[in-house]
Structure formats: C-alpha cells, structure tokens
Amino acid sequence: xxxxxxxxxxxxxxxxxxxxxxxxxxxxxxxxxxxxxxxxxxxxxxxxxxxxxxxxxxxxxxxxxxxxxxxxxxxxxxxxxxxxxxxxxxxxxxxxxxxx
Numbered sequence: 001x002x003x004x005x006x007x008x009x010x011x012x013x014x015x016x017x018x019x020x021x022x023x024x025x026x027x028x029x030x031x032x033x034x035x036x037x038x039x040x041x042x043x044x045x046x047x048x049x050x051x052x053x054x055x056x057x058x059x060x061x062x063x064x065x066x067x068x069x070x071x072x073x074x075x076x077x078x079x080x081x082x083x084x085x086x087x088x089x090x091x092x093x094x095x096x097x098x099x100x
Contacts, residue, residue, distance in 0.1 A: 019045045026089050031057050033092040035067035050074045
C-alpha cells in the first residue's frame with residue numbers, strides 16, 4: 001500500500017483471485033472487445049490499481065501481451081471494483097452484439 005495505491009495487497013490478491021477464478025470468461029470478453037484483442041484465447045487479470053487493470057492476454061501464436069484498461073474514474077475503495085468490472089462487461093457485451 002502506497003500513497004498512490006491505497007489498497008492492501010490482500011485486497012488486490014482477493015480481487016485478482018475472484019476475477020480469475022469466477023469471471024475468466026467475462027474477462028476474456030472484456031479483453032477481446034474493449035482491449036481490442038479479438039484473437040485472445042485466454043486472459044489473466046494480473047494487477048489492479050486506482051487507475052485501471054492489467055490483463056495478460058494469450059494469443060494463438062503462443063505469445064502473450066499486457067492489455068491495460070482504465071477505470072471510468074479513480075477507484076478509492078474495494079466495492080468500486082465490482083461496479084467498474086460490471087460496467088466493462090456490459091460495454092463488452094454491447095460491443096460484441098453490435099459486431100464491433
């Protein structure tokens with residue numbers, strides 16, 4: 001925890017674990033659409049901070065790349081993560097269903 005990152009490492013690990021274990025498919029859709037990586041075959045959420053999240057996207061070539069997405073506003077407490085991930089997911093579903 002630092003002045004620029006107010007989250008205890010245990011909170012960060014809990015959010016990462018929850019997203020990677022319970023919402024891996026949602027994260028893949030988010031990275032494919034909002035992260036503009038339509039060929040991604042799998043993703044892992046690797047970090048979060050008050051400004052955004054970083055996913056490691058696996059590509060069909062066997063390579064991986066980091067995909068960084070910013071929140072709609074800085075996150076100051078743990079419950080805000082849920083809202084931002086839900087917002088990303090809804091945006092991803094909308095974009096995917098519109099073909100874009």
